[in-house]
Amino acid sequence: MATMKFTLALFSAPTSPASRRALRFAEAALAGGHEIVRIFFYQEGVHGASANLVTPQDEPDLARQWQDFITAHGLDGVVCIAAALRRGVLDGQEARRYARPAANVASGWALSGLGQLHEAVQQSDRLVCFGGP
Amino acid sequence: MATLHVLSHSPFADSRLDSCLVLMSVRDGLLLSGDAVYALQPGSAPHAALRTRPAGARLYALEEDVRARALSAGDDVELIDYPRFVELAGEFDRVNSWL
Numbered sequence: 001m002a003t004m005k006f007t008l009a010l011f012s013a014p015t016s017p018a019s020r021r022a023l024r025f026a027e028a029a030l031a032g033g034h035e036i037v038r039i040f041f042y043q044e045g046v047h048g049a050s051a052n053l054v055t056p057q058d059e060p061d062l063a064r065q066w067q068d069f070i071t072a073h074g075l076d077g078v079v080c081i082a083a084a085l086r087r088g089v090l091d092g093q094e095a096r097r098y099a100r101p102a103a104n105v106a107s108g109w110a111l112s113g114l115g116q117l118h119e120a121v122q123q124s125d126r127l128v129c130f131g132g133p
Numbered sequence: 134m135a136t137l138h139v140l141s142h143s144p145f146a147d148s149r150l151d152s153c154l155v156l157m158s159v160r161d162g163l164l165l166s167g168d169a170v171y172a173l174q175p176g177s178a179p180h181a182a183l184r185t186r187p188a189g190a191r192l193y194a195l196e197e198d199v200r201a202r203a204l205s206a207g208d209d210v211e212l213i214d215y216p217r218f219v220e221l222a223g224e225f226d227r228v229n230s231w232l
Contacts, residue, residue: 021167027215126227127227130230132167133167
């Protein structure tokens with residue numbers, strides 16, 4: 001198969017199997033020599049960008065795995081800002097803007113709009129969405 | 134346009150599988166992942182429904198999800214891993230996830 005450009009969209013929380021499937025797909029795509037243009041975290045998927053998640057030691061920490069994966073490969077991880085704000089996932093700028101006591105977005109993430117998903121899809125061969133259970 | 138349909142909800146919980154089967158064309162594929170692999174349970178209504186897909190439409194299931202539920206798959210099901218999932222995403226013209 002020729003090299004493909006993928007955009008991935010994740011709609012489910014890091015506690016869901018869907019988040020794990022998305023990560024395994026992303027790993028396999030890069031291992032296969034393909035390109036990931038952008039990973040867009042939408043709806044419950046925005047919780048993956050929170051640095052405040054504490055996962056029990058005997059469970060896989062998907063939020064941490066996502067962050068490590070995105071950092072290690074220099075990927076463009078974009079979090080939907082509207083979905084993030086309503087779920088209390090804020091970076092420093094948004095915490096100041098709305099006078100909230102703390103920011104919790106881990107480093108390596110960018111809060112931005114749906115336009116970033118649209119733009120990435122235009123630059124990609126395939127959009128693959130992961131959501132549900 | 135050939136579409137790879139991806140299901141992850143249990144077929145016993147909602148009607149996504151039935152809706153998907155109605156929409157499928159002969160060149161489409163169906164990938165069962167997560168709890169959607171319960172449709173492979175022999176003797177169940179969802180298993181019978183899978184047979185109603187258009188002749189020629191391919192059926193795939195994520196092997197680790199099948200094994201995790203101690204299910205087995207018939208000869209008409211290709212059990213796949215993630216590298217193959219990526220390959221399929223390229224072979225089909227688009228991927229439609231039933232979120």
